[in-house]
Amino acid sequence: MDYQLVRSKRKTLSLQISNNAELVVRAPNRLSVKKIEQFINEKSTWIDSKLRACEDKQVTKPKYKQGEMFLYLGDGYPLNIDLEKNTRLHFNGVNFNGVNFESSLASKAIFLDWYKAKFRQIALPRLDYYAKKYQLDYQQVRLKAQKTLWGSCSGANNINLNYLLIQAPMCVIDYVIVHELAHIKHKNHSKNFWDFVSQMLPNYKASKRWLQDNGHKLKNL
Numbered sequence: 475m476d477y478q479l480v481r482s483k484r485k486t487l488s489l490q491i492s493n494n495a496e497l498v499v500r501a502p503n504r505l506s507v508k509k510i511e512q513f514i515n516e517k518s519t520w521i522d523s524k525l526r527a528c529e530d531k532q533v534t535k536p537k538y539k540q541g542e543m544f545l546y547l548g549d550g551y552p553l554n555i556d557l558e559k560n561t562r563l564h565f566n567g568v569n570f571n572g573v574n575f576e577s578s579l580a581s582k583a584i585f586l587d588w589y590k591a592k593f594r595q596i597a598l599p600r601l602d603y604y605a606k607k608y609q610l611d612y613q614q615v616r617l618k619a620q621k622t623l624w625g626s627c628s629g630a631n632n633i634n635l636n637y638l639l640i641q642a643p644m645c646v647i648d649y650v651i652v653h654e655l656a657h658i659k660h661k662n663h664s665k666n667f668w669d670f671v672s673q674m675l676p677n678y679k680a681s682k683r684w685l686q687d688n689g690h691k692l693k694n695l
């Protein structure tokens with residue numbers, strides 16, 4: 475196990491997991507490496523669980539390299555870089571193919587275009603479906619990739635939706651759509667608002683929770 479050793483005049487050993495998921499060992503000046511590593515071994519279960527929790531939270535930016543996983547409708551699919559056709563992105567249900575990998579910035583732009591087009595094709599009909607079913611007339615709808623919001627509904631009933639949501643399971647996309655549509659009737663998060671959301675989407679709580687737990691992964695392109 476790799477670790478960073480910090481010796482000082484202290485009397486006891488201590489272990490710490492740093493913010494970038496590294497093990498830091500603080501030890502007395504004269505304590506032997508053998509004793510230190512014995513201590514690390516004894517604490518290995520604790521260290522493993524701490525490191526894993528830390529790595530789960532740390533999301534690294536994709537490099538758009540061969541085999542890297544990308545999300546679509548809640549599942550991850552590997553990127554297959556096809557040198558023959560390297561301009562556009564093609565999804566075949568098993569993997570993503572043929573991204574332009576000149577730079578990660580160009581690849582990112584291609585992925586964003588693809589996600590936006592899919593959101594338009596797959597998620598927007600859901601907006602129309604719920605709007606018609608519950609007679610909620612929205613004005614304009616805009617699609618944006620945002621860091622902070624999943625959706626919003628203005629006073630004039632213009633709806634913004636974060637198309638990065640196309641990476642999430644369909645029920646989560648439905649939840650955000652229904653949430654914003656519910657704001658056409660209730661411009662707040664009152665009990666009436668949540669009752670209305672629940673009437674349109676009885677299982678919305680699981681989707682709301684999914685977004686709280688996993689949302690950061692969708693914003694990481």
Ligand SMILES: [Zn+2]
Pocket residue numbers: 653657662663
């Ligand atoms: Zn809201």
